Amino acid sequence: MTNFNQLGISDSIMKALEKMGFEEATPIQAQTIPLGIAGKDVIGQAQTGTGKTAAFGIPMIEKIDTSVRKIQGLVVAPTRELAIQVSEELHKLAKIKGVRTLPVYGGQHMERQIRALKDRPHIVVATPGRLLDHLRRKTIRVEDVKVAVLDEADEMLNMGFIDDIRDILKAIPEDRQTLLFSATMPKEIRNIAATLMKEPEEVKVKSKEMTVSNIDQYFVEVHEKQKFDTLTNLLDVHVPELAIIFGRTKKRVDELTEGLQARGFRAEGIHGDLTQGKRSSVLNKFKLGRIEILVATDVAARGLDISGVTHVYNFDIPQDPESYVHRIGRTGRAGKMGEAVSFITPREVPHLHLIEKVTKSKMKRMTPPSFDEAKRGQQQLTVQKIAKTIEKRDLQDYRETATELLEEYDSVTIVSAVLKMLTKERRQTPVTLSSVQPVSVKGAGKGNSKNKKFRNDNKRGFNARKGKQGGRNRKFQNKRSKD
């Protein structure tokens, strides 16, 4: 265990860390903060939820000269929600020093954003598309950037973003410091990364598995048509505090959300086709616990740090193993426990094994609960509600009627009727989803190196997600770069 005061951090940030309740540095922080402060380029890889944001944020904040009203630190992150979150975390670390941070992302009002940029923040956290937009319009100045960070570096250097990232980095002076962080870093991506950096120090927090050990990982083998009923049964038995359910496509997310709502769950969906206003409001409601289930595409897979997420369900198994690692990493963060359940159709079993092999982790088989078990789960919820009402002790007004009822019926019959009235009987609402193709590992390659397999699968995953032909791919990039 390392104390932050051993890492050469200045007083104002030390105070911020104390205020944030960070007592000890995590391993990735202990290993990369001194390198970052020393001005080195760093590629940092550590598991999800282990504090990579502060690992790049602290050295960046250290380099900011607050007397100079220019952008000196630039972080690029793949999604809008992540840009906002990273900006907030940096703000917490930097405000005592007087460093001003600004998130800049697609879907936000352009004029307002330009005004905010004119106000000269010290650090900007941006999504790539919108950042390029500003660079082209010359509404952002990056000539004074001393530290550039790619958060979720492998995603940022994935084929869909690579050209954008090159263009962005070209605009920043070469004597900059470049920091790249992610929980996953396939070798081919690391090679690309090295071309953008100066003698980077590679720090990989050693662990046997790519996933964190405090996430219990399960799989449920289930036929496509039974997936939805299995999901609601599981939710009734698990009773998650907050759960994220990942679906493969936007349409799938919409259908799942509607289905869950129809069965009485407080669920809302998030994906790239929604307006930014809707995306933000859904995420805020989820953070506040006003909805209990967030249904999402991979747009919510990376980086999001929402405390209280106890369960992640892969309703559809992700194509690539990295996506699996990031998705399940939305739970089990900062040392807390979490549970991840992946649905596998019988034809997808080989894909499950591939994910296990690449991530070096094992998923335990979970027997799906029966309808009766789910029913008992639902009733338990009602029992809890009744117990809470009893504890409040303000039942005086009801006693007379209760006594009369007891003269007419026996107590078990009365309580059963109350339970029935208060329990959501979900199965009365049938839900059918459009069918989807199973994920397959065909063409994953039989090379003897795991990396090769990983790479192949990774590419396939990319194609499957982002359109197979070059043309469609391009279209996708355009769409994405508008972010």
Ligand SMILES: Nc1ncnc2c1ncn2[C@@H]1O[C@H](COP(=O)(O)OP(=O)(O)OP(=O)(O)O)[C@@H](O)[C@H]1O
């Ligand atoms: N040293 C620390 N002590 C206690 N909590 C910490 C510490 N460092 C970070 N945290 C908290 O841990 C949580 C996870 O941190 P963060 O989001 O930076 O993880 P990450 O490694 O970037 O994960 P991901 O790979 O999913 O992006 C955050 O809530 C953060 O505030």
Ligand SMILES: [Mg+2]
């Ligand atoms: Mg992160």
